[in-house]
Amino acid sequence: MALRATLDFLLRDWLQVQSLSERPRFAEHSLEGYAAVLDSCERIAAEQFAPANRACDAEEPRFDGERVILPASTKQALDAYIASGMLAASQDEAQGGLQLPCVIETAANAFFQKASVGISGYALLTVGNANLLLAHGSERQRAVFAQPQLQGRWFGTMCLSEPQAGSSLSDIQTRAVPDGEGFELDPLGPRYRLHGHKMWISAGEHELSENIVHLVLAKIPDAQGRLVPGARGISLFIVPKHGVDAEGRLDGQRNAVALAGLNHKLGFRGTSNCLLNFGEGGAGAIGYLVGQPGEGLRCMFHMMNEARIGVGLAATMLGYAGFEASLAYARQRPQGRSLGLGGKDAAQPQQLIIEHADVKRMLLAQKSYVEGALALELFCARLVDEQKTGAPEAAAEAAQLLEVLIPIAKSWPSEWCLEANSLAIQVLGGAGYTRDFPVEQYWRDNRLNMIHEGTHGIHGLDLLGRKVVLNGGQALRVLVARINRTVEAALQRPALAAQANQLAAALAQLGRASKAAWATGEPEVALANATPYLQAFGHGVLAWLWLDVTLALDDAAVSSDFAQGKRAAAAYFYRYELPKIGAWLAVVESREPLCREMQDGWF
């Protein structure tokens, strides 16, 4: 129940989600109602997802020549998810949704991500797909393609990457040409024929749902048949696996979307991952334009913040799962004895390993990473709510904060909750290295998160190259002001003053490095150390959040185990982790040219 207690505390005492009920959209909700949602999700995750998690790894997706085969327990778990109504968690009640705040939806999904990140993948992609259509699709597209996904009858994908274009989306070569005379009059939207290959498509093929709605980025050639270079040539299309009529009924035609191959992955095997061929050797796959031509990337990235919170949450909950498993092991495994002044007395019984300082160090590090990352994801989800339903000034501030925090929300847990998973293996020792325990799977699963939804390096470039300098540094100033509010509040508490001062110093150091990086104005120079900058910025943000979380601990329960644990995790972060930023920022501040000046031949 440790996760639930922490979620309740973060939601109620720290983020004060009860205050959302003052807003019209959430007026019908209450803390009790939120608790009921969390109760239900926690139960379904434990009963349906967790028991299926090893099978979805051991029996990885395979193609039998006709169909992609998944374990039966995957379908059973997803059916339970559908029945929970969580696919429409954020939709209007009038349309059958739960009309939940993003922060509650995120907290509820944490249980599923912890229980089985691979199985959760299908559901979360489907929600993302439907939400994108609700935001950018025509009324008919919303009714035909989004509604069946919110009901769980159809599932969705996002088709961005191609074999030759991953991080560099502007280089995609999938072509979409108008489908004959009157193509623009199709009730489902302007009808195109698509030809191309899409790589790394999660949930790209399976038999879990009646249909699969692919959202596909492609380029519409100009009159000379040329593709426009760069991102402005990219449009967005709905490409259903099975053809549908104007009323959304399957028309019995298989669209020209073919599985070209399954990727055999290190982990995250619960979610099938595919190379898809669109329109190979024929007239092309039928696709319906969403929004305007050339607006594809803008539409796709409209939901980017929530998608990246989703990846950050996945990384976080994999870390959490490993923390739970290694804590349970450490509490029951006897090994070794304490180091007294007279050495160890072999005649005494062995201790539990949780009594060894180094094991406690590994558990405390995990706690500080995973609970800190959970606070980060919930904070960002709460900002999404603020952006959507807050007063104008607060909404604008939330939007600014999200600009600079989203790269951290995606990248920080991907790196440090992976490290948490490695520590979980280490706590178990040899046992952790076997498939008899779940921790090795968490570690493999989590290694994906630094790669997809923007690689670590790309997020570093996004943060230092775009977000930090956006509007003359406005977003960064908003963040600094917000952090300073925490520093000032903490300075009022004698027990927190030292951390407050340490945080203020770290913030000053980050500020100096940000300025120094851009002192010459040359992107190549500034961004050569964007990844160490990302790491330092992330540690700074996490230190701030830990201090802010600590401020929310109930004074009346100051010596409770719960409060002591939170304070110890915060203290761990300040004493063992925050000092690491010195090494990372030194190279940023000096604009260390070593890496960019390195020559191929010298390797």
Add this chain to the structure above:
Amino acid sequence: MALRATLDFLLRDWLQVQSLSERPRFAEHSLEGYAAVLDSCERIAAEQFAPANRACDAEEPRFDGERVILPASTKQALDAYIASGMLAASQDEAQGGLQLPCVIETAANAFFQKASVGISGYALLTVGNANLLLAHGSERQRAVFAQPQLQGRWFGTMCLSEPQAGSSLSDIQTRAVPDGEGFELDPLGPRYRLHGHKMWISAGEHELSENIVHLVLAKIPDAQGRLVPGARGISLFIVPKHGVDAEGRLDGQRNAVALAGLNHKLGFRGTSNCLLNFGEGGAGAIGYLVGQPGEGLRCMFHMMNEARIGVGLAATMLGYAGFEASLAYARQRPQGRSLGLGGKDAAQPQQLIIEHADVKRMLLAQKSYVEGALALELFCARLVDEQKTGAPEAAAEAAQLLEVLIPIAKSWPSEWCLEANSLAIQVLGGAGYTRDFPVEQYWRDNRLNMIHEGTHGIHGLDLLGRKVVLNGGQALRVLVARINRTVEAALQRPALAAQANQLAAALAQLGRASKAAWATGEPEVALANATPYLQAFGHGVLAWLWLDVTLALDDAAVSSDFAQGKRAAAAYFYRYELPKIGAWLAVVESREPLCREMQDGWF
């Protein structure tokens, strides 16, 4: 050929192995002879080991009810290893050995470890087993049990851990009782009957060799049938899988050593790993005492330095393999464009990813980790030679250096070459996460090395708790003196003076922390941060070695690609890595009590 060029440079220009020919034991050898050994091993590794490495992972060891099944290519590769004569690399020529220095044997084995760490496991365990018998066995034991291993007819294991006793060997419960009247008169050694369970036994069962020689730690009960608590009750036994007569012929009897189960591992699957039952339900497994009763651990750990160099080398070469694979990928994969002042020009062709600063950072980090670790392992192997064949004073100094360096030689590559493997995955991006490329396997394989042959935490305790304080700190003083020689030499070179000063400062910082840790004299207090100490000590040692290696670069070839690469890797280590010790040493120096004071209930 990058590895070979680096090996040649480290052996000849840095470690000056040619000078070993001045010693009687190596008088017949020359640089040309060593080169021929390396040529041969490089070729066999590339032709027989590398192609078999994926199969030994994909077709992990399985038990068909009678036998443990391995891929045929594993046996074929090991046959080639046997034919190379490397099993007897260090043995006297008079007895059919190659009489090679340890440093050359280590360099030659690097090729096999890089090509397939899992397959190499069988060979290296066999060498270790035979060497231990040659050192501690009777003449008959050497002839009967060591010789067939040096010839590759029999393979060997080390049976230390038990299900309830891994890091805490003093708690083993395997019992050995005298095998009836006249047990002490058996020509193969005092004959005992063993009962017990041994866990995590690498190469514990297979069909690769005619027989398996298990070296087993067990306790001889006292007259009341009680086991003596602690390490002093432990003895060492030879327990062959198949019984042998006094002449070493198989006697047709299967000894009571039974496979109780194969461990299904995250990686390192090329080497079978077993739970073995000794003497279950019967009269006991026949075992022959090696050395004196109660001397088991001492005998087993006699070869400890070489075993730990072997593990460190395995970690290093897995890192090296990932470095090679990711470098090759980065040189052929186009993606993205450079960041000019005017932004990116999408109309230009894509760049190779090796041209991106962040990719170069990831490659340079790998280079600095894996080449630095290789220098460390070769340096330690060279010290083993010095200890065995040097003049008395030099031999004594080498022994002291090995005391403090061996924990680093084992632990540092296990941590940082694993990080190198993660960076290799990151360079490949999505491709690196699939089993279509080898880097994910290297990462999985390497995760074992922080666990076996003493966990990371155990090596931290060994370093700070024993080695650093040994004989009043004598070993540490010898190391500091040796490092200061490097500092002084580097101060003579203007280009290296900054690194020399940085190293001297790091050394002073390490010295202060070592003293501060033990200021109260209480082990619990000093050792609460033994792992951060181990990390900082390791980074200090690697920085020293990189500076020392740089000093050996040929002045005449100062601007060669080779020299530029070595200098860049050293510079990377000084600018990006060495500054990390500040954060690690801060908690050591302040005797940070957070982890040891953490309470179970607070998690």
